[in-house]
Amino acid sequence: MRAVLVAALVAAVVHAAGWFVFAKNELPADVTGEISYLSYSPYAPGSDPKDREPVPVEQLKRDLGVIANVSRGVRTYSVIDGVDEVPALAAKMGLNVIVGAWIGDTEERDRHEMETVVALAKKNRNVRSVLVGNEVLLRGERTVDEMMAMIREVKKQVRVPVSTGEIWYQWLQYPELAKAVDYIAVHILPYWEGVAAEDAVSYTIAKIEELRKAFPGKRIVVAEFGWPSQGYNNLAAVPSATSQAKILRDFLVEAQRRGIEYNIVEAFDQVWKTNEGSVGAYWGMFDAHRNAKFSLTGPVADKNTLWKAIVAIVLGTGLTLLGLRTRQPNYGHAMMFALAGHGMAAGVALALAYPFENYLNIGIALTWAVGFVMVLLITVMTLGKVHELAEVLFGAKPRRLIGDTPALPLPASPPKVSIHVPAYREQPAMVIETLNSLAALDYPNFEAIIIVNNTPEAFYSAPVAARCRELGDRFKFLNITCSGFKAGALNVALQHTAADAEVIAVIDADYVVQPGWLKDLVPHFADPTVGLIQAPQDHRDGADSPLKRVMNAEYAGFFDIGMVQRNEDDAIIQHGTMCIVRRDALERLGGWSTETIVEDTELGLRLYEAGYQALYTNVRYGHGLLPDTFSAFKTQRFRWAYGAMQIIRKHWQHVTPTSRTLTPRQKFHFIAGWSLWLADALGALASMMNLLWVPMVLFVGVIIPTVAFTVPIMTAFAVNVLHCGLLYAKRVRMPLKEVPGAALAAMSLQLTVARAVFAGLVRDRLPFLRTDKGGNAKRGRENPAKWETVFGALLLASALVLELTNEDRITEMSLFAVTLAIQSLPFLAASAMMLIERFQKSQVCGAVQPAAVFGLESAADSMEPSR
Template sequence: MRPAVRVAAAALAVVTSVHAFVWLAMREEVSAPSVADRFQSMSFAPYGRDANPDKGEPTTEAQVRADVDAVAPYTKAVRTYASTGGLELVAKIAAEDGLKATVGAWIDTDEKRNAREIANALDAARKNPNVVGIVVGNESILRAEKTPEELIEIIRKVKSQTSVPVTTGETWDVWLDHPELVSAVDYIAAHILPYWEGVPADQVVERSIGIYERLRAAYPGKRIVVAEFGWPSAGYNRDGAVPGELEQAQIIRGFASRADALGIEYNLIEAFDAPWKSFEGSVGQYWGVLDANRELKFPLSGPLVPATYTATAAIALLLGIAFSIPVFRMGRLTFTQASVMTGAAALVGAWLATVIDHWLTHYVVGGNKVTFVISIVLLVPLVIVMLYRVEELATIAFGRTPRRLLRDAPTALPARTPKVSIHIPAYKEPPEMLKETLDSVARLDWPNFECLVIINNTPDPAFWEPIEAYCRELGDRFKFINLPKVEGFKAGALRVAMQQTAPDAEIIGVIDADYVVAPNWLRDLVPTFEDPTVGIVQAPQDHRDADRSLMHEAMNTEYAGFFDIGMVQRNEHDAIVVHGTMCLIRRAAMVEAGDWSSDTICEDTDLGLCIVERGWKSHYTNTRYGWGLLPDDFASFKKQRHRWAYGGMQIIKKHWARMLPNGGTRLTTSQRREFTIGWVSWLGSESIGALVAILSLLFVPFVLGLGIAVPQRILTVPILFCFGIYVLHFIALYRLRVATTPLRMVGAAIAAMAVQFTVAKAVYDGFRYKDLAFARTAKGSWLADAARAFPALPEAVIGGGLMLSAIGLRMTNWHAVLEIDLFAFALAVQSLPFLAAAIIGWLEGSTLNAFATWASLRSRALALLPGRTVAESRALPENASS
């Protein structure tokens, strides 16, 4: 057994043991008084699981008979709320099982139906001796469908036609507020539902008994029946009232025991869960003592434990083990590294097991089902990305030092110096900037090279004539090529350059027109090609103008994260992303791969992948050998990122089949995995994150305006958790790998978030458009004076909407519902990338973007300190970034 496998097995054993212990420790077991015989009465709605009586669907005699048989072992009586739509059969069928019945007559604003309800209720009482009461109306006064006077008149008419006791069902406070109603009925049918009052579960029984005593004190001698009492087994909290499986069992068993001991008559709401009651908030479906499948939800005696807890725990453990399998394929593992990765797998397993349990034990119907399924489909890629980031974090923070990274450069020229042909494509580049690039190439410490400058599609002589003349000045090594009309953008120009490359050139070097290269670039890296299997050597991009503004410094630090973190790790698997500058490519490998292609606008990455697919090795160094210019402004920064992401989509469409095990390439499993997850991690996470944010924003009006329930916590917590992993990943890896300061790191985070929407749009464009034109990134301040519109208007609108929605939800969360607070928090988190773009867009046009402004503010602040002289303050460095 390989050492890495032993380490992975040990880590998995430890993590799984801890995981199992956590589930065991969190398993609840509570006690409650036993129900000695049966409950006194239950509200009874005999409708099948898939029925919807609110749409006028009647029940059937067979359904009523089956449901009476289902409740008969657990109750002595039933209460109905209506006497039409098949419910008029309940009393007769209940009598067959020895159950008493309280029949209801539904009363609302439909007078014709009211008349039928009353007639059927009276008929049931007349024909069935087991009918012990008639309830005329249910919360008709509370719903303002009848005034007390109107309802009293109806009650009196019903009483005149029957000897059975007649009442109406109302909440307990309505009875206290309307003594005239008490006088009109034969007994008080009070609804006591502490959940709707936000009463904590441990106070419910005492409060309910206290309310009963208040009614008895207010109306001494009057018969009082608690006509509705219950607690939901699932749903959202309401203030301190938290629904739950164990809470329902404890409360109902505790109340029934107290009521029986005190001689209180009661009716539980309700016999069965009602899946169609999604309109009653998140708890409407879960008031039943039996579930929708007519199974008892909790035992009537003995200890109480969650019914599906053990099965969910077992699934979580198995999934955690399954998600940990990829760890066994890794090499050079440390125990801590493996433990972190298997721990993340266990967390994902626990989440997914909880999702499965929720789906199987809750009534996910209608629009909730659509929302639930869409949310899971969108969350799964985010969770995959989270696992990948945890893996990268664990590998860098707790793993072994990278082995393949090129570090030790030779101190002298090697014995063999193969010829290098350096290609510099240029399109409308400022001549003075390009001259700096050529000067740096002329200073290269390598005896055998040529430099081809390819001006493409630039008809204005002011751009190319000075360069043509300068190439002549620099000597024979420098060749000037002017291509007034060439197809294929940059790739087309580079193809022409290959045709004019010296026949004896073995290595092709590519740099952008704005790059100043170090003299030792070729001396240090070309010797790597002495290994005949090496096809690519890539050096990082860096920039020399980060001190232009705060925005530019943030952009530069953001770039550095990719080259110092992601590229180093991908290099360990020989799966780097090739960039068309600071890149050296073996000519033979390039020819074998088909030369530069115009199939994508990221021709460099495409070519690099084609070369690796043919079995050539690639190497990477994070030593800086070249420094270019940053995009002039935020709009150019976004345009560049859009080009990269859109080109990435083109590459995916071109190469996805080659990532399959039988893709016909020489890619290793590790390489396929790195390229695939790399695409998902970047393009997938950014686009799905933006899509989820926009969908969440569109959902807010339904929550605020229509009172529709917000997503379950199992759907919002992963968003928050993934964001937390992103923040931890960013901070930890920047601190470990990137030479920067905390303030610059904050700037890099803002810059990285600011292009989320841009990447998402590029992904969308990748599906929508087959080919978009190559968009040049403005550099070198050649458009510095051009008038610019605000570069982040869409992001500002979306981000502002998300943040305002979060604030609105939080401020209107009158009952402190946890899910609403979590949803509001998730909205606020989702707003950050959009607001980051808006902040940079605003900062760009502000004086606060200038380092001089901050230096001046610092000087003024220090000048106010005691003992600080004006001269000392003025002597402070002007560049606040230092």
């Protein structure tokens, strides 16, 4: 426990230091005196100019009262929706007004706006100037000649200066416009031009000087200057609350020093401004609820950093203590897990902060909720991988592993073992090879029961029956028809088991066992608490083809890494071959369950729930055959994943905190194991959701998934890569060059597992899916990776399109593109597996086979064995 506490403390300190180092604290110039003008659009949260609802006078009074505390004047942009009340109300608060007429919608509205601003300028002495239109030329809604005509018309009717608001380069592009106005009302917004925050003020001053040279003697007023506090970057321009505060304060001080006339955009955040991308709502010096974002004097810091840091550190410490509470890690193990826990906690805190730092509508809120749940699940699953990685790399050597412990002698009267070999439509030569290996066992007291189930064809059964007769009385042959698939056949075998048999061993019909299998393992049943002894699966055809090499490498990782670690906590998974079970325990539990298609794994869990322990060896006592095809490989994994969902539905109550049937460590491993199936389903679901989101980003302009939602996916991928590479190098007895193949095979199954998981969540009964081995697979025309290829291509193409269209180099878009590219890998891995299979067929069949590479088959390929 000491190592856990020390690691938790050190990681928390490192975590806190990270927040401190990366916290954005600024010390801009102090602003003395009042701001000249602030842009004012009175639409509060929940309202929108498009609604054409009059703004209540009381709201106008409250808003102008807030503005009057920091500014001498306001700039308006229109005179409809009650905004024409602003000059009179502002006068009572000592505020000057630059009144604006909105130009560009319709000629009728243009006329109304112009007539109203003229009337307001005549009626209110605090109206200091009139702006006819706002960026009309930039939007291309009126020609320069039309604008000059309207400006001249208003000038004739008022005694205050008249101009129009335009971007600085529009004034340079239309010098004739400068002659028509009383002063140049220029908009200089460095963010929209991709200028870095540290250069924003100097850039603005440079543009003012450029205009002064172009129009000597002309009065120049900066009618809009500002910086957003939130949103995506635009090239080098990165929005943030602290950058906004520093830029505005530095500009205000510089403008006062240089005598620059200005207006700051804007007073309040405008939630309705969705037409200006991610930053449109965040230009205010006050938020939408009329709270000041920063002070005009003193240091500036992000208000949310402190609480985010506290949440992240507390959560990271909690994850560390919770994840290691039942362990006894050394310092290396504890420190690695603690640092990972704090790192993931920081991501969770950033994701949690999103709704507190952004204005949400229903769609964005729903998207955030789904994304946040996924971040939590990814965090738990990633930490499970980190835990296993740390335990293997830094933890103690395995202590419970049979083979690493002293061998037990065979008792003088060894218990009788009944070996059960279920077979369904298996190639007879393969089954006979299995029988021959059983006959060669170096064990004095056993019987073998071969159960050919639901296989009426003599082609499959007759040679096997004949070989059993040749091998003598110890070999019993059963040719049966029963329900319950493999579990049903094994239950029938129990009925024919010798009365004096104390131990039941099960192997698949394709397994060739080593002579010492029973001699080495059965003695461990001398401990009456041992209910199960499991040996790993391995394969004798793993080097037969490129496809089988990668499949074999993938299997090996589970048996040499995951099972070894689970065994340390007495939490192994029983699988249906090379397993040995105490007979009275099996019968006490009612035999093999026919309610699930993974009767072996389900039995192992029931044995634990009944209080038995299990033992594991990673010694290869048997070698079977790999699936014949990639399609068969997928079928097998579908069965396992679907069966896991069945087990969850039937046994979830045993892993609840209040249950006493399993130990805390057993609960941890079974939950972690189930979560890996769910992780593939979650990964596929996240990929589909992101794929659907791409056109929304490209064509609708909705939000891009934030860093807090994309970085966890990339982190999980990086952890998976490290987990695979480092643990294979540490534990799996195979050349390192085989590791990429293992990773390829594992990734290729994501969509298959996802389909099984979702099927298991809604359906409780699916038929047993047989895995074709030993040449049983039929060659089909269908591409087994068709849908994976489609989804992988769409994800990769979407990533490329996003990156190529990211002209503003938005960081979030680039990260989203990288995320999509990463998410395409499991789907494309399935395509690669299919291509490997097709390539090896072409190598075997020579000139005939190129057709098969493209999904065709020859007449010879379609022939089945004679029956």
